Amino acid sequence: MIRLLLIFLCLLWSFSTAAANPARYAILAALASQAKQADPAFAGFSVDRGSKLWNSTHTEGKVETPSCTTCHTKDATAEGMTRALKPIAPMAVSKTPDRFTDPEKVDKWFTRNCQSVLARACTPVEKGDVITYLSGL
Amino acid sequence: MNCPALWLALASGFVASSALGANFQYVPAGAKMEAEKECSACHKYIPPQEEPMQEWRDILRNLPNHMGEDATLPEPLRSDIEAYLVANASDGPEYRPQSK
Numbered sequence: 016m017i018r019l020l021l022i023f024l025c026l027l028w029s030f031s032t033a034a035a036n037p038a039r040y041a042i043l044a045a046l047a048s049q050a051k052q053a054d055p056a057f058a059g060f061s062v063d064r065g066s067k068l069w070n071s072t073h074t075e076g077k078v079e080t081p082s083c084t085t086c087h088t089k090d091a092t093a094e095g096m097t098r099a100l101k102p103i104a105p106m107a108v109s110k111t112p113d114r115f116t117d118p119e120k121v122d123k124w125f126t127r128n129c130q131s132v133l134a135r136a137c138t139p140v141e142k143g144d145v146i147t148y149l150s151g152l
Numbered sequence: 153m154n155c156p157a158l159w160l161a162l163a164s165g166f167v168a169s170s171a172l173g174a175n176f177q178y179v180p181a182g183a184k185m186e187a188e189k190e191c192s193a194c195h196k197y198i199p200p201q202e203e204p205m206q207e208w209r210d211i212l213r214n215l216p217n218h219m220g221e222d223a224t225l226p227e228p229l230r231s232d233i234e235a236y237l238v239a240n241a242s243d244g245p246e247y248r249p250q251s252k
Contacts, residue, residue: 079220098220099195123226130222 038116065148107152183236200240
């Protein structure tokens with residue numbers, strides 16, 4: 016029991032840089048807990064996995080949105096643009112410090128955009144990976 | 153209440169609101185603000201009077217396929233917004249001509 020607690024605490028600490036903001040920390044912690052429940056071998060979120068998921072091109076989803084970068088652009092520190100030409104604040108936390116601090120907003124956009132790009136829901140691991148990746152940019 | 157005039161007034165009020173028929177929908181408080189916020193995230197906001205009721209229903213009931221993207225909203229937010237847009241549509245019961 017203590018061992019599980021220690022492992023969980025290490026997991027939480029491992030994303031401390033990504034989680035300097037308490038609200039973001041809470042969101043990541045909730046995702047980590049879901050990830051752990053789904054797979055006890057879960058060992059933490061990964062910037063590499065997040066970067067891969069974010070930057071790659073997918074064919075499973077809608078033809079209009081093959082990648083996260085379609086609207087958010089390949090530079091996460093730059094403003095993105097919706098397909099209707101509305102600006103999107105940069106996804107990089109360094110430029111938009113309140114990114115990933117509102118759990119409802121995070122849920123809403125992952126629900127929508129994973130369906131658009133991947134034609135499915137993103138897993139808690141994928142969401143945590145992406146947040147961790149964008150938190151470091 | 154013994155006053156027949158009052159009963160008559162209540163009855164005609166009831167009939168009048170029923171006369172709005174199947175189109176009358178209760179619009180929750182704050183729904184206008186929610187519509188303006190949610191429906192301007194990706195594109196310029198389209199005020200409800202610019203489309204007929206059926207168009208709004210078609211859009212709000214098919215958000216996962218909205219102009220080539222998934223624009224899903226959680227309940228009850230989605231139904232609140234639908235109620236507001238339908239009520240204030242160009243042929244809706246709450247339509248008021250907009251003064252500039």
